[in-house]
Amino acid sequence: xxxxxxxxxLVLLGACAAPAPVAETPRAAPLASEAQVAAxxxxxxxxxxxxxxxxxxxxxxxxxxxxxxxxxISAYLITTPDGHILLxxxxxxxxxxxxxxxxxxxxxxxxxRYLLNSHAHVDHAAGLARLQLASGAQMVASEADRGxxxxxxxxYGPSEDLAFPPIRVDRVIADNETLRLGGVTLxxxxxxxxxxxCTSWLMDVAGADGATHRALFHCSATVAGQSLxxxxxxNIVADFESTFARFRTIEADVLLTxxxxxxxxxxxxxxxIAGDANAFVDANALPAFNAALEQAFRAELARQRAAxx
Ligand SMILES: [Zn+2]
Numbered sequence: 001x002x003x004x005x006x007x008x009x010l011v012l013l014g015a016c017a018a019p020a021p022v023a024e025t026p027r028a029a030p031l032a033s034e035a036q037v038a039a040x041x042x043x044x045x046x047x048x049x050x051x052x053x054x055x056x057x058x059x060x061x062x063x064x065x066x067x068x069x070x071x072x073i074s075a076y077l078i079t080t081p082d083g084h085i086l087l088x089x090x091x092x093x094x095x096x097x098x099x100x101x102x103x104x105x106x107x108x109x110x111x112x113r114y115l116l117n118s119h120a121h122v123d124h125a126a127g128l129a130r131l132q133l134a135s136g137a138q139m140v141a142s143e144a145d146r147g148x149x150x151x152x153x154x155x156y157g158p159s160e161d162l163a164f165p166p167i168r169v170d171r172v173i174a175d176n177e178t179l180r181l182g183g184v185t186l187x188x189x190x191x192x193x194x195x196x197x198c199t200s201w202l203m204d205v206a207g208a209d210g211a212t213h214r215a216l217f218h219c220s221a222t223v224a225g226q227s228l229x230x231x232x233x234x235n236i237v238a239d240f241e242s243t244f245a246r247f248r249t250i251e252a253d254v255l256l257t258x259x260x261x262x263x264x265x266x267x268x269x270x271x272x273i274a275g276d277a278n279a280f281v282d283a284n285a286l287p288a289f290n291a292a293l294e295q296a297f298r299a300e301l302a303r304q305r306a307a308x309x
Contacts, residue, residue: 080182089127144197208277
């Protein structure tokens with residue numbers, strides 16, 4: 001190969017190594033009707049979950065990240081000059097609050113371009129159909145959780161009997177793939193275990209101190225009443241273990257969880273209101289959270305295995 005050809009080959013290789021565009025399917029009609037979504041919103045939440053849905057004031061967490069969820073169940077708005085990204089729909093009964101929170105902060109649902117989902121359990125996914133109807137945004141999800149979103153039902157575990165309005169998935173995102181909008185780059189981390197397609201997201205964000213921080217939207221890695229030997233998910237234990245190992249390698253100093261208590265939201269918000277603009281910046285939060293999750297997983301695994309014998 002001549003030097004010139006070699007250089008040309010390198011250019012080709014470089015082209016091949018460039019990140020592949022996110023697979024996009026043509027936009028189809030919503031899977032849930034207005035009537036179906038309204039019916040789900042009108043159902044009473046069980047007593048176990050009712051308090052999670054108490055409204056709280058939406059607020060700016062840090063930089064262009066806003067909290068728009070309820071008291072016990074999160075939703076995040078990431079704003080950009082080219083439109084916004086909304087992560088998680090919570091319960092069907094939470095979606096009207098999320099929409100009101102977005103507008104209350106001065107943003108508009110019609111400007112939401114992408115909907116993301118941490119995972120396809122009813123308490124994080126059921127509101128997405130309403131958010132999709134209200135925004136027309138593209139739903140981005142992992143392949144492994146896509147089926148549950150489109151079916152409107154997670155197929156095993158404590159929530160398997162709880163149907164929710166189905167959500168049209170427009171784009172499938174793979175591990176380490178990025179989603180870009182208006183100068184924001186979100187990197188998907190498939191962190192399976194809690195669900196097979198559990199998706200965490202990483203992004204850089206500017207702090208009040210002018211420094212760049214790294215935010216992690218954590219999918220969750222709790223066992224949450226699930227069997228650790230479900231026939232539908234034979235690899236569950238190995239997946240949880242790989243997820244704990246992976247989180248040990250992730251550096252992030254803003255931990256954002258899908259249940260606010262897991263990130264001490266109330267206490268950090270109080271500090272923020274008192275004047276600490278970087279109350280949500282804490283490099284120790286992720287390692288501590290991951291260690292606690294792993295410890296709880298090990299204890300539950302031992303308990304379930306002992307119960308089998
Ligand atoms: Zn869950």
